[in-house]
Amino acid sequence: MQFKNLKFILSFATYALLTVSSPIDQDSFKDEKVIPIQEIKATEDMKVIIENFRVTEYRGDYGLDEMLEAGGFDNDFDLIKYTTKFIGYNDTSVFLKNDKGMACSAFQTPNIEGNGYFFGRNFDWIYCTPLIMVTYPDHGYSSISTVNTDFINWASENIPYEELYEKIVNHPQDINQLPDDILRISAIYTPMDGINEKGLSISVNMVPGNWTIHQRASGKVNLTTLSIVRVMLDKAATVDEALDIIKRTNLHASFDYLNHYLISDTNGKSVTVEYINGEPVVTETKIITNFYIAKELEGVGYGQDRYDAIKNMMTEYPKMNADNVRDALAAAEESTQWSIVYDQLNIEATYYLRGNFKQGYHIKLNVDNALDDETLVGSDPEDSVLNISDDETIIDLDNEDSAVEESVEEITDGNN
Template sequence: MRTPAVVMLSVLILTASVACAPAAPTPSGAAPQGVLRQTEDQIARTAASLRRLDDMPLFEMTYHGGYDVEAPLTDAELARKGDGWACSLFHRPGEFGRNFDWDPNPAMVIHSRPPDGYASLSLADVSYLFPPGARPDLSAAQDRRRLAHAVLTPFDGMNEKGLAVGLAQAPDARLPARTQGRTVVSGVRIIRLMLDRAATVPEAIDLMRRYDLDFTGGPQLHYLIADRAGRAAVVEYADGRMNVIDDRYLTNITMYGADRATKLADRRYRLLTEGGGTEAMELLKRVAQHHTRWSIVYDLENATAKIVTAQRWSRVHDLRLSADG
């Protein structure tokens, strides 16, 4: 039996008690709350934990409660009252590294230990939880509630089994036709599902095949998935189907049908393939762009990570899979 779940979020760090079973009943003592499942006491404890750590901005909070892992995050859900993804990713034995290159938005680290899933560490850009141009205000109850939803919007992450996943913008993607009766999830929610429920690359790919994806509201995406056993694959949607490509590097070029020469013509892809002997964070520095927001290296063996925000390379945050050590 698993211990009570704790999810730690922070823009960089968040912890939370979380149940990730779909359509979980509303907890006793709480009104129906949509995607988040919290009692009044859990809402108050979550709000009381919020604090600002640095000027990225980097926030920290402890999220108490549960969530529906398959329900969509609608504008109506995010507005509930509360008292270019240009990226570079690589995998090599024991390590998974990525630069998230986009607008200058706040970010959040999520430490999650659901009772019916795997513990994980992940990153999210929380601007997608707010109206365009808005900045989180920790003094506002509604903003604090919006931030709690970051547990459901990871952009990259690693779980306790050593599975790592990251997304990047794809030049073009044509998703398969919808399958009647199949759950539709967003391009970031599928990462939460993989982190919670998949231990290996084959399991993650099988899980992706059981959902229909929706890229509405954001760019087209493709994914790099890797595991502790050394397996890696790129998942990209083209020709109306999900394609699995044998590769361990990913930037923003079309991978499906591309030969090696075409891939190496992309500067960042080529630098990643040539960087086998380079320290992982240094390699991310080499492929960083002016709009790189975070650079993270996941240690798949030891379940730890190192992260640099806004290209401040001398300031490295050390992270653990669990906020409890």
């Protein structure tokens, strides 16, 4: 295959892009009549559902097992280089730009019949371009996931870094959009949330802190904030299997931002994983927004009002139908770009875009060719593609305890 030379920017949704996006009046949706849920189907093409909302699928091998066997990557630069080379691009350089954070909500609740669960998720951000990414890997569980393509959708050829930086900030219209084949392969490794064929559901939510996390234990695979979500979706059927992956992984915070994960399965087990003092701390919970749940930093952060809104709905409706889940997401809506009702029993998702809870978009995962029930993450490390040791992890700080304490004081003072 002939390689193509390409430089591209992995952009973490800069606020500068807002100046070239048409604003959406989310209140304008409120008076619309309820519209029947629209069925959508993923194909290999980038199919537009409505403006700036697309769906696509990828069938086959996208290099995940090879990446894990090689030890993974401790940064997004090398990860994206690997993915683009995998499909035939000789990417010589990558440029990342980061900016503000996100505010999101997620929860799990039993369904009305008592035989399954729903997983609700709001992604709160500035105006962005979401993509539904459906994957059917050769060696892993199929899944539906959601990607903010504004993190990865700017490209240009043969332009020096300084010019690239100046253009992305001041003249984004002069930067070519990423080719669809690169966008598809990159999107696979950058899911913000997802559900796999076993019903395992995951959400990534930001939390505050002036420290970061770069674990460097020997013998463990290296993964970044979002690439670990891809591994869990492809390789884990339950919360326990997902936690086993986390245990065997050195996590590296993308853009040095801190996040926590809500991970829930079809058995009703639901936990958050938060990185405190360099270690993953697991706490059982049904809801997360943007404050810590673990007792070490409990309540530090923001989004308590959204948490309470969801909790109140769950108290009123201890068991929910899909409409109840939608209404709970609407109650917690805050500059929300997409909302999802993941049905963990039927392995399907209903999307609502930019606060318009009157129009849903439904997609169901085709599990006719699902993998056998044999686990992909064996209890014996020799049986797992994540064949790594249990060495101690370390945080990338000279004095991690001090950094955490100072950050807590700073955040607390800022919230008073």
